[in-house]
Every structure is written in C-alpha cells, then in structure tokens.
Amino acid sequence: MESKVMSIGVVCELTGLSERQIRYYEERKLIFPERTKGGNRRYSFEDVTTIQEIHQKMQEGFNTYELKQLKQSKKQRCSPIFR
Amino acid sequence: MESKVMSIGVVCELTGLSERQIRYYEERKLIFPERTKGGNRRYSFEDVTTIQEIHQKMQEGFNTYELKQLKQSKKQRCSPIFR
DNA sequence: CGTGTAAGGAATTCTGACACG
DNA sequence: CGTGTAAGGAATTCTGACACG
Numbered sequence: 001m002e003s004k005v006m007s008i009g010v011v012c013e014l015t016g017l018s019e020r021q022i023r024y025y026e027e028r029k030l031i032f033p034e035r036t037k038g039g040n041r042r043y044s045f046e047d048v049t050t051i052q053e054i055h056q057k058m059q060e061g062f063n064t065y066e067l068k069q070l071k072q073s074k075k076q077r078c079s080p081i082f083r
Numbered sequence: 084m085e086s087k088v089m090s091i092g093v094v095c096e097l098t099g100l101s102e103r104q105i106r107y108y109e110e111r112k113l114i115f116p117e118r119t120k121g122g123n124r125r126y127s128f129e130d131v132t133t134i135q136e137i138h139q140k141m142q143e144g145f146n147t148y149e150l151k152q153l154k155q156s157k158k159q160r161c162s163p164i165f166r
Numbered sequence: 167c168g169t170g171t172a173a174g175g176a177a178t179t180c181t182g183a184c185a186c187g
Numbered sequence: 188c189g190t191g192t193a194a195g196g197a198a199t200t201c202t203g204a205c206a207c208g
Contacts, residue, residue: 001084001128005097007199009178010088010125019179020190028189038198040179042093045084063188090178092199102200103169111168121177123200146167 004034004042011043015051025054028064030071087117087125094126098134108137111147113154 008019015022025031026041031050033041057067091102098105108114109124114133116124140150 003097005089005093007090007178008180009119014088018190020192023180024189036092036198038179039181040198058189065188090199091201101169103171106201107168119177121200122202123177141168148167 001045004044004047006043006045006048008033008041008043011048011051014048015055017051017055021055022051025051025064028068030054030064030067084128087127087130089126089128089131091116091124091126094131094134097131098138100134100138104138105134108134108147111151113137113147113150 006014008022011017011022012019022031023041026033031043031047031054033043033047035041054064054067057070058064062070089097091105094100094105095102105114106124109116114126114130114137116126116130118124137147137150140153141147145153
C-alpha cells in the first residue's frame with residue numbers, strides 16, 4: 001500500500017512516536033509524505049514501516065545523517081549502473 | 084487492509100463522492116467507520132470499496148433500504164445456522 | 167429519498183521558535 | 188542531535204437543520 005492516506009495523528013498511533021519525531025525524520029529527508037491542498041501531511045503504510053525502521057536504527061545508535069547515508073548507498077547498489 | 088486510518092476527506096478523493104454522501108451511507112447503517120477520541124471518522128480501504136459498491140448499486144436503482152436488506156440476507160446465508 | 171448548503175463550533179495539524187544538552 | 192513544548196493561525200471535520208423533491 002503506497003497510497004498516501006494517513007494524517008500524522010494516525011501515524012503517531014500506529015508507531016507510538018510523537019508528531020515532533022515524525023516531522024523531524026522528514027526534515028532530515030528520511031521520509032517524504034505528500035501534502036493536501038491545505039498543506040497537511042499524508043502518509044502511506046510504507047511510510048509507517050520506514051518510520052519504524054528509522055526509529056529502530058536510532059535506538060541502535062545511528063543518527064539521522066548516517067541513516068541517510070545508508071539509504072543512499074542502498075540506492076546506489078541497486079541502480080542499473082552497478083549491475 | 085482493514086485498519087481504519089483515513090479521514091473522510093481522503094475517502095472523498097478516493098471515491099469522488101461528497102462528505103454528505105459518505106456520511107449518509109453511515110446514517111443508513113451501510114458502513115461503520117471508527118471514531119477518534121475527538122469524534123472524527125476513520126475509514127479503512129475496505130470501507131472505501133464498500134462505499135464504491137454502494138454508490139454503484141444506487142446508480143443501478145437500489146435505495147439504501149434495499150441495500151441494507153441485501154447485506155443482511157448475505158450475512159444470513161453465510162451464517163452457521165444455514166450450513 | 168438522497169444530497170446540497172450555510173452556520174457555528176471543535177478537533178487536528180501547521181510553522182517557527184525557544185529550550186536542553 | 189533529537190525532542191518537548193507553548194503560541195497563534197489555518198485546514199479539516201462535526202452536528203443539526205433547512206431545502207428540494
């Protein structure tokens with residue numbers, strides 16, 4: 001389910017995290033919710049999974065910069081250039 | 084996906100129907116969204132599908148009472164008593 | 167019956183900032 | 188760095204009612 005349908009409040013319930021934390025992950029460019037015409041964020045179930053993974057990694061000691069690096073290195077290894 | 088995560092605005096976008104129509108289906112007991120602590124409705128993807136089916140049937144000439152009857156007869160045929 | 171609408175209020179979300187560390 | 192919070196405003200949703208038919 002990749003459709004962006006959830007408000008931040010629902011994501012908080014699903015993840016147990018605060019709005020602040022979720023918005024911070026976005027600020028660090030780790031998640032990319034859509035926006036309604038009025039400017040409200042909309043998240044997908046994939047986003048929720050990603051958020052949970054981010055939180056898990058952070059509890060293991062990674063910071064957001066490192067997580068960003070990890071994501072990008074994964075992307076590179078999967079890109080056509082590397083095949 | 085049976086989790087109730089969507090606000091009525093998202094359901095409107097997904098179905099192309101108005102808030103009024105969607106709330107009316109609930110009034111006629113054809114759908115059963117959950118509520119947040121504050122009283123806001125939350126719908127699942129299953130609800131969206133059901134809403135689309137209801138709208139389809141209504142365009143075919145059924146009224147909400149008949150649709151309610153249809154649902155109940157389906158339930159009865161599937162109930163243990165009828166096996 | 168099914169749906170549009172204006173009305174007023176309440177719940178939800180937004181941003182930018184200050185704070186701590 | 189990551190997160191809590193109070194502040195003020197804006198978007199979203201709620202209910203009950205009137206309207207048409």
